[in-house]
Structures are given as structure tokens and as C-alpha cells.
Amino acid sequence: MLTEATPIAGMARILILYASLGSGHIYAAQALREAFGRYPNVEVRVEDALAYASPILRETLTRAYEQLSEKAPRLYRLIYEGSDTSDLRESMSNTLLLSKIERPFFRKFEQLIKEESPDVFICVQQIPSRLLQLVQKEYGLRQPHYVVITDMVAHSTWINYDVDGYFLAGDLTAELLIKDGIDPLLLHITGIPIKLEICEPKPMQQMRLKHNLPIEQPLVALFGGGLQPQRVRTIVRRLLESPLRGTLVVVAGRNHALEAALANLEDGPQMHLYSLGRIDFVDDLIAASDVVVTKAGGLIASEVIARGTPLVIIDPIPGQEEWNADAIAAYGVGIQLRLLEMVAPTVQFLMEQPEHLAFMRERAKVFGRPRAALTIAERILAMLDIRLEAQVLDAQ
Known part of the structure; x- marks a missing residue:
């Protein structure tokens, strides 16, 4: 208004x-x-x-x-x-x-x-x-x-x-x-x-139906366009091997090397993989997700927080992104990880601890400014x- x-x-x-x-x-x-x-x-x-x-x-x-x-x-x-x-x-x-x-x-x-x-x-x-x-x-x-x-x-x-x-x-x-x-x-x-579309309500299940994503299972979105391809591959492989039952959506954006690095990965025993290139529905995907894994750029982090979606921060660029990651952790809206090996168990922990995930969502609603x-x-x-x-x- x-x-x-x-x-x-x-x-x-x-x-x-x-x-x-x-x-x-x-x-x-x-x-x-x-x-x-x-x-x-x-x-x-x-x-x-x-x-x-x-x-x-x-x-x-x-x-x-x-x-x-x-x-x-x-x-x-x-x-x-x-x-x-x-x-x-x-x-x-x-x-x-x-x-x-x-x-x-x-x-x-x-x-x-x-x-x-x-x-x-x-x-x-x-x-x-x-x-x-x-x-x-x-x-x-x-x-x-x-x-x-x-x-x-x-x-x-x-x-x-x-x-x-x-x-x-x-x-x-x-x-x-x-x-x-x-x-x-x-x-x-x-x-x-x-972007102003984040002011508009987008119910999680509605966004999943819109983009043909599973409705009932946990959904993790990983935005890897600005990340090193082999590091992303390692994270994705460990998530696919985890006992967590759910859906992993990886967005490579313009990072064609990342698309190539993920090309031969298949669904895990419990986790299904959707590997995407450049998409025009980033906000829809954020709204559809239980957790977003990404870097700590000021804009993407603000977009995720404004949607009330918990963050797992990885590989921040030294300098401004590291400082952003510290602020995100201080606000209680995200978790910052330094070891790649910790991404899969952290995501699994969050999914198995709905009260902690709900706390992070509430904190995101407090600090998010759509x-x-x-x-x-x-x-x-x-x-x-x-x-x-x-x-x-x-x-x-």
C-alpha cells in the first residue's frame, strides 16, 4: 500500500x-x-x-x-x-x-x-x-x-x-x-x-503444487550458483546418502560448471534430487522450502529471511559475506557451517527437531523485512x- x-x-x-x-x-x-x-x-x-x-x-x-x-x-x-x-x-x-x-x-x-x-x-x-x-x-x-x-x-x-x-x-x-x-x-x-513479490503470501504447499514438487516430504533448496562446483557436489552427494527422507532441489543458476558436476548424480535411498539450471521462480522455491542452503550474500539472505525460511550458510566470501553470516547466526535465523561434512547432519537435525525449525522460522518473521x-x-x-x-x- x-x-x-x-x-x-x-x-x-x-x-x-x-x-x-x-x-x-x-x-x-x-x-x-x-x-x-x-x-x-x-x-x-x-x-x-x-x-x-x-x-x-x-x-x-x-x-x-x-x-x-x-x-x-x-x-x-x-x-x-x-x-x-x-x-x-x-x-x-x-x-x-x-x-x-x-x-x-x-x-x-x-x-x-x-x-x-x-x-x-x-x-x-x-x-x-x-x-x-x-x-x-x-x-x-x-x-x-x-x-x-x-x-x-x-x-x-x-x-x-x-x-x-x-x-x-x-x-x-x-x-x-x-x-x-x-x-x-x-x-x-x-x-x-x-523484490516486491516477496510481500505477497505464497503458501508452501501451493508453491510445491505449482512447480510439481512433492507436497508431504521435507524440501531442501540449495542455491549453488556462486559456489565452487566440486564443493557443491560433495554436499549434494552427502545429502543424497543421508537417511533423511525428502527432496533436494539444487539450483545452479548461470554456473554451467556446477550443472556438469552434478550431471551423473542420481536419487539417494531416501532423498530425491532435482537439479536445475537458471530459474525464474527463486522466490516460489524459497517459499516452498523447509530449509535453504546458500551463501551469505546480503540480498539472497534478506529474501530468504523475509519469507520466514531458515538458512544454512556455507562458503561465505571472506569479508562482507562472513560478516553477514555472523549477523544471520546472531539473529537466530540461520546456522553458519565451515565444514562441508556438517551440512547433511545439520539439515537432518533441523528436520528431526521441528521445534528448533519453528523457532528459526519465528525469528525470521521478526527480522525479515519484505x-x-x-x-x-x-x-x-x-x-x-x-x-x-x-x-x-x-x-x-
Whole structure:
């Protein structure tokens, strides 16, 4: 349901900025576009900051992110954790310095900001936010600048000068930022923006019938697209060999190597296997599942939690995903595992302990925020109303 938070002075123009390093930022931007699009007098534009960077820098950043996170995870952890600081002044100075170094490679992005000149800037990734602080200051652009943090624990690089508000995953995120010295008045606990279809009720049995999945047996969904194929194969094989009676649905997504790695696996004595590639019913499958096994990306985890489905977290990327996994475990909505051998017995334990599974579902319902994107849109438009009213009064 839309609120009365609608701009009072005609069409409101919103520019949402992300950087295509990982898919989570893209999905968050798309969710926000969908939410703002529900207002008839709001015009939304979504842009990838890296599309406006020099080809050399764009290629360097993309390759560095992929190589470090996938092939040198320990080094990635050292860089990620080593660059985080609880000293607010030091953190903001560091990001300001970094933006000055990056700026010569983002001249087209700078031109976009000046030419577009929207009513509101929204950044869902660090790069456009830290560049925006420079451009706004130099050219006297006074539009509000909001940051939507897409991780459950915020790295210090999310914090910049002249940001008018931060939108956060939950209370834990806010508590840690306040401890680091962020003004509590800038913090809005809304959840991470996820697709709006998650607001719609989807009964478990109905979703199973819709996709021809067994109704009565336990159903485990494993989203393995971002995981190492042989590790997933090991997990799947052990689940198939377990005494648990049920259904295992493995989604490979775009990971063709994973599809190949699972090709010769067959049903176990008690567990039936459904091996899928890329699907367009991820939310349906989450709603149909008793347990979801996946990585700890901020978006997929938020989607699962918002459905009230318990999580088993495996192989988080060092850095932000490890921090997300810690938050998920702290909230009581999921279990984080480091040993592959523990996945099958953990899933079996959960299925054999319905009271524990029910507890995790209840915790997920408490912390899940399916309306996050709508809540962010409503609050930003409400703040824009207040800003426009103040301008009208000043003009009089």
C-alpha cells in the first residue's frame, strides 16, 4: 500500500546509482526502481557508475574483485578487514582520498551527475557515493544524497561526508554505526531492498503444487550458483546418502560448471534430487522450502529471511559475506557451517527437531523485512516533501 508520502511539487526525479561488482547491488537498485515506480508522479533512473568509468579502470576493478574474492579469498579478507576502521574521522578521510584518486577515471560519471541533476540521489554501493560527495561539493549540488547499505554489517567505506541518510538492514547495523560515531538521526532501519513479490503470501504447499514438487516430504533448496562446483557436489552427494527422507532441489543458476558436476548424480535411498539450471521462480522455491542452503550474500539472505525460511550458510566470501553470516547466526535465523561434512547432519537435525525449525522460522518473521524497498521509497519521498515545504516557506 502506498502512503501519502508523495512529492508536493509535481514530478520527482530519482537517480539510483550502483556499481556492478557482484549482483547484489544490481538487484537492490532494481527493487528500489520497482518501489518508486509505484508512484505515478515519480520518475526513476538507474545507472551503473562503472559504465561511466574509463575502460581500463572498469576492467581492473571487475577483474580484481572476481580474482580476489574467488581465487585469493584470504588476501581479500586481509584487504577488506584491514581497510575497515572504527575511527570515523579516519574512515571518512580515507574514502575522500580514494574518491580523489578515482575521480579522473570517472569524468563521464561526473558529467552524468551534472546533466541529470535529479531531486534525489540514492547510492546502493560505495563507489558512486564517495564520488558523489566530491561532485556535489564542487558544483554546489544541494540535492539529498542517501545511501542504502546492502550488507548486514556496514564496512566503514560506506560512510561519506554530506550523506543525508543511511538505510540499514537492521538494529545490529545501526548499533555498530552509532558505536563508531554516526549520528543516530541519519540512520533508518528499513531492511535491505528486495523484490516486491516477496510481500505477497505464497503458501508452501501451493508453491510445491505449482512447480510439481512433492507436497508431504521435507524440501531442501540449495542455491549453488556462486559456489565452487566440486564443493557443491560433495554436499549434494552427502545429502543424497543421508537417511533423511525428502527432496533436494539444487539450483545452479548461470554456473554451467556446477550443472556438469552434478550431471551423473542420481536419487539417494531416501532423498530425491532435482537439479536445475537458471530459474525464474527463486522466490516460489524459497517459499516452498523447509530449509535453504546458500551463501551469505546480503540480498539472497534478506529474501530468504523475509519469507520466514531458515538458512544454512556455507562458503561465505571472506569479508562482507562472513560478516553477514555472523549477523544471520546472531539473529537466530540461520546456522553458519565451515565444514562441508556438517551440512547433511545439520539439515537432518533441523528436520528431526521441528521445534528448533519453528523457532528459526519465528525469528525470521521478526527480522525479515519484505517491504524494505517500499519503506525506503516512502521515507525518502516523505523527506522530500518536508524539504520542498521548507523551500516554499523560505521563498515566501
